[in-house]
Amino acid sequence: MTQLPFSYPAIDGERLLADLHTLRGFGAVGHGVVRPSLSPEDIASRHWLRQRMADAGLDATLDGVGNVIGRSPQPGPALLLGSHTDTQPLGGWLDGVYGVIAALEVARTLRHDPVLGAIALDVASFIDEEGTHYSFLGSLSASGQLDQQTLDAARCRDGTSLPERLHAAGLDGRIAPLDLRRYAGFIELHIEQGPVLDDGGKRLGVVSGIVGARNIDIVVSGEANHAGTTPMARRHDAGRALIALASAIEDTFSRTAGPETVWNIGRMSFQPGAAAIVPERAELRLQFRDLDSRRLDRLEAALQPLAADIRTRWQVGVDIARAGQPTLPAHLSPVLQAHLVRATERRASGAWITLPSGAMHDAGIFAQVMPAAMLFVPSLGGRSHCPEEDTRPDDLVLGAQALADAVVDWARFTLPDRLPARK
Structure with missing residues (x-):
């Protein structure tokens, strides 16, 4: 094999940014995107x-x-690159999209190199990462973790049939899983969606792991009554009991949590919901996330004693149940991470860190079936899932260039028979 001079080819930053802005136009609303x-x-x-x-x-x-x-x-072994291009109901222009277009730019760049064009590089945009209808529909189906029978019986969040919704969009609803034997791994480039890189003045972040998540529904059952004539001591007030339970959860989680644990009460409701009626039913949805499954177990186990105390003190019923299946923490590939570390040090020496991902991503789904890794670029002000979501153009270009470098390093270590020996 002819030994050619080795270099890391430069991506076309202007082409990358142009495609990002073109894709932004599909559903653009002001500074945000509705797609x-x-x-x-x-x-x-x-x-x-x-x-x-x-x-x-x-x-x-x-x-x-x-x-x-x-x-x-090109024949395998291949790397799979990509992310998603769907948005929140009113989202930003880079979430997921950046990883897809950057992957495409890397594939275009390497294709024209006389040596590196031998790298098998596949690019993907997975549908419904955001969970508008069925969370991670695309990556679950492509990775073989969602079968046809389950999809055919699935209901969207609004209760409608998922197959019917797919057919209405012009799709046949048939799952086409990838041949996982082709792939040596999956790498996802993404905006951080948090403030760590931006606050720290860092330009790149190699992701150390992706958190797992638990969603818990809590329902408190009391007794409706007149809010003006029922003495406080006689009430079975589901609303106040739920608020007391939420406060107890906050206190307990603050003591039990680790440095990377986060939790959120994102939904709370009272029924019948009138100012003059003592609530007979109150509900909340609790979510908590951590990289450590054992800590998630401890947090979940702590809920039952708290509920028992509320039942006794407030004379109400309390039911606690998981909402859906828990999302497992994703342990990422040390080998792929090492290639990303080399690339970030080469392109941004001293301006990169390792950090966990507090959000779930398609890479977390693929990490269950193949080696996977992630690379972050900063989100200005830590803003995401909103029209204000943004990243500096030079950081967008830098991230894509680092991804290209990591792919080249992976290929030179993995495919010595196809590429020149590493210098």
Whole structure:
């Protein structure tokens, strides 16, 4: 094999940013983007993306649930790069999208290199990462963790049939899992969606792990009565009891949590919901996240004693149940992380750190079936899932360049028979 001079090819930053802004136009509303999965804007953007992948020399397909997959003509072992392009109901322009377009840019750049064009690099945009209809529908189906029978019986969050919703969007609803034997791993480039990098003046972050999450529904049952004539001591007040329980959870979690634990009460309601009626029913949804499954277990176990105390003190019923299956913490690949570390040190020496991901990502799904890794760029002000979501253009270009470098390093270590020996 002819030994060619070795270099890390430069990505085309202007092309990267141009594609990001073009994709932003599908569903743009002011500074934000409204492109929830299976919306007309989402489907139109997927057809555009499929064409961009085809233009890059990839075998691009739109599968039956809406995943856009661009497959390299090169034989494996391959790396899979990508993320998602659906948004929150009123989201930002970079969440997920950045990872997809950066992956495409890396594939385009390496394709034209006389040596590095031998790297098998596949690009993907997975549908419904945001959970508009079925959380992580795209990555679960592509990774073989969602079967056809389960999908056919699935209901969207509003109770409608998932297959019917897919058909209404022009998709046949058939799962097309990837051949996992082709892949040596999955790398996802993403905005941080938090303040750590921006506050610390860092430009890149190698992700150490992805948190697991538990969602818990708590229902307190009391007795409705007149709020003006019922003495406080005679009440079975579901509303006040739930507030007391929420306060006890805050105190207990503050003592039990680790340095990376986060928790949130994102929804609370009282019934019948009138100012003059003592609530007979009160509900909340609690979510907590951590990298350590054992700590998540301890936090969940702490809820039952708190509920027992509320039952006794407030003379109400308290029911606690998991909402859906828990999301497992994702342990990322040390090998792929090492390639990202080399790339970040090369491109941003002293301006990068390792940090955990407090949000779930498609990489967390793929980490259950293959080696996976993630790289972050800063989110200005830590803002995300909102129109104010933004990242400096030079950081967007830097992140994509670091991703390209990591892919090259992976290939040179993994495919010595195809590429020149590392210098």
